Amino acid sequence: MSLAPRQQNILDLVRERGYVSIEELAQHFAVTPQTIRRDINQLAESGLLRRYHGGAAHDSSVENTAYTMRAGQMRDEKRRIAEAVAAQVPDHASLFINIGTTTEAIAHALLNHRSLKIITNNLHVANILSAKEDFEVLIAGGSVRSDGGVVGQATADFIKQFKVDYALVGISGIDEDGTLLDFNYQEVRVSQAIFENARKVFLAADSSKFGRSAMIRLGSLEQIDVLFTESQPDEAFTRLLSQFKVRLEIA
Structure with missing residues (x-):
């Protein structure tokens, strides 16, 4: 061209x-x-x-955008999604929150809640939520990345000790067949442990994540209870959500 x-x-x-x-x-x-x-x-x-x-x-399928860039992308959309997620989380609940700029927005949106217990592998999330005296925040051990993410086998093993009410998770990409994708296999192993040990999984994904490529398979939309996004997905994704019985919330 x-x-x-x-x-x-x-x-x-x-x-x-x-x-x-x-x-x-x-x-x-x-x-x-x-x-x-x-x-x-x-x-x-x-x-x-x-x-x-x-x-x-x-976009690259092998390398994620730098954290500072991701933090500035679609900031208003992430805020709206975060508020919609927080509105579905009751007081006195137990939560997993994973790595991502969208989950950090969710952490800010949760600050008006009461008596939450949070387990996270995101240092930024831990810092935001530890400001509330009635919150209990547990941080998973492991290797700390420059973006504040904590990953590794020790991190996954820590997560597996718990069974919580809700997992509030972000994702790098959602393939056209409903596969959830990410860039780092160590991060994916932790997120898989989070999925497996939560009673309900809330996925927060802005519209840029639909159809975005990444090389590591995390799981499937079939594992999600509710998907929060800011605009109506296209017809193919909408059919997938219906097929997998995932509730869609538009922020």
């Missing part, structure tokens, strides 16, 4: 940074947001980048 100079520069910036917002690109190239949206649409239709609400990203 022959690209216009601005489109090539957009592609180079997105590949370099992982994610760039429409506002940033419009300012950088001194054009309107509408012009940038047209460029992004053309690049996305050619499979050169991935279009998101408010920006564009370069």
Whole structure:
């Protein structure tokens, strides 16, 4: 495909940074947001980048976007999803919360709850929720990553000691056949232990996760009780949710 100079520069910036917002690109190239949206649409239709609400990203099936980039992506959508998840969690409940920027938003949304017991392998989640005196927060041991995630066999073994009311989980990608995907096999082993030891599993996934590729198989939508997202999935995903009897909550 022959690209216009601005489109090539957009592609180079997105590949370099992982994610760039429409506002940033419009300012950088001194054009309107509408012009940038047209460029992004053309690049996305050619499979050169991935279009998101408010920006564009370069997705890889073998490496996740950097944490700082993920934290800035779809922030308002994650907040809405987090509030919807928190609204379904009663006071005095026990919870698993795994790694991810969406689950960190959920942690903030839970701060108005009372007497929660939380087991997590996310240092950011532990830091947010430990501020509440009536919460009990247990942090799993293991190897600490730069994004605050704790992973490894010791982490999975710690999780397996518990049986909790709810697992509040995020995911990197959901394949078209309903497979839940992630990038790190150690993280996946911990998330699998979380799925297996919760009475109900709530999956929080913004619309960018539908159809996104990642190379490690975590599980299936069939293991999920409720899926929280911010917009209606396409018809194929909606059929899958119905087939697997997953309740859909649109934030």
